[in-house]
Amino acid sequence: MEQNQGKQNRKQTMKAVVFHGINDIRMEERPVPVIQDPKDAIVRVVRSTICTSDLHIRNGAVPRAVPGIILGHEFAGEVVETGSGVTKLKAGMRVAANCETFCGTCYYCKRGFVNNCEHGGWELGCRIDGCQAEYVRVPYADMGLTPIPDTVSYEEALFTGDILSSGFWGADIAEIQRGDCVAVIGAGPVGLCAAESAKYLGAGTVILVDRDAYRLNLAVQNGLADVTVNTGKQDAADEVRKLTEGRGADAVIEAAGGKDTFELAWKLARPNAVVSVVAMYEENQILPLPSMYGKNLTFKTGGVDANRCPELLSLIEKGDLRTDFLITHRSPLGEIMEGYRVFGAKDDNCIKWVITADE
Known part of the structure; x- marks a missing residue:
């Protein structure tokens, strides 16, 4: 698949959290994702989190979740590569991710109902590989990724596309x-x-x-x-x-x-x-x-129509909204299984467990 920005990531494998079935999630080595469609982007995950929705998948309450997928849908990171159809993003951009995949052009998207996109919906970490990994492929990247303002940190932007939305x-x-x-x-x-x-x-x-x-x-x-x-x-x-x-x-x-x-x-x-x-x-x-x-x-x-990420990032930049109070625990990706245990049990007053990567 042709790429118009960025360079091929030379790393071949990465650590990732994989869902195999009810109460069966594992840390594994998986291939680093590649561009599959001209509208894709590959993002290096700098910050990600565990969401209650991930627990619902683990517990078997999300029948549409596909065994074998990498979990996670809430993250911020750096664009490393884009497909030829991506026009708003380029390699090196800091971006906050939307928890939903949406095309922006179908009947529902045009009316702001992006949760019901005819070509998307909740895909990342549910039906396609998600962000509890070192890298993630984001379909419809122009829709699903929002550039982070220079004065906003990765952690300040992290919850924009899911919890805050x-x-x-x-x-x-x-x-x-x-x-x-x-x-x-x-x-x-x-x-x-x-x-x-x-x-x-x-x-x-x-x-x-x-x-x-x-x-x-x-x-x-x-x-x-x-x-x-x-x-x-x-x-x-x-x-x-x-x-x-x-x-x-x-x-x-x-x-x-x-x-x-x-x-x-x-x-x-x-x-x-x-x-x-x-x-x-x-x-x-x-x-x-x-x-x-x-x-x-x-x-x-119903499910959130997370279609206002640029507005929310602007409100964060102005100080009108903030999310720092959510972060109670941090760890590198290699310790995420302990995060699942603590977050799932609400131990140690855990509200959000943030997964960190070297910036």
Whole structure:
């Protein structure tokens, strides 16, 4: 395949985390990826992370995941090579990756619904090789990679295309009006970013609901939430009613994906509110329409349309949004299996485990 920029990487193999089946992931030597399509780019991975979605694949909750693929979809790095059809990128550029692969030209992409791209969707680390490796091939690179501003570090840009995009999308589709009371369920990485984004979008009061005292305290310390509710000690519905003159929240963002958090979401919402569901569940959820009758709720659900990465990087550059509070652990790629253990068990107050490479 013809390349128009960069030079062939002379390294032949690399370390990579490979999914083989339920509860079976292994560190292996794999071939360094090469250009397969003119719209591809090869990126040297400088920073990557473990995502809850990777745990869902490992646990067998993502049937579309292909055994044998390299895991990972959240990364930032340096372009080392581009195909002849790539026009916006060149070798040496620092880039943040989008968690979704999208063409930019199909029916859904033209309308901003990139999660439903007719030629893509969640591909990296699910159906094609991902970024928990030294190098990664990115299809539709002009769409899926965003240049990082000079004043923004790799770590500051790392979460742009997945965690921050998901949190911002969840807040954006909640139709927040200035001064609204917004309840966010889940103080995980997406929930923390959703709370931050809700404040940026004009929420007057952000209530963060979780049972993890460390994460709730972190949210207050970083100005992400105005009020926290610890569901291990408090009744969330009662607390939200107390703060809203008995009405309930003007908008609810469900970012937890627990066994009972979908039910909690609609219970926290006032009549005529929007319930934004950005969580990924491992079990079917029940929509009890008789119990909700008369609340006139609007539900918005699904996978993130991560189509605003340039805007988010600009907001990071200006200091309007930040994600440094997410990083609690770091290691080189060779120690990532310990990262899976700690992140999966939420040990040692782990929020995000970042995989580092020499810059």
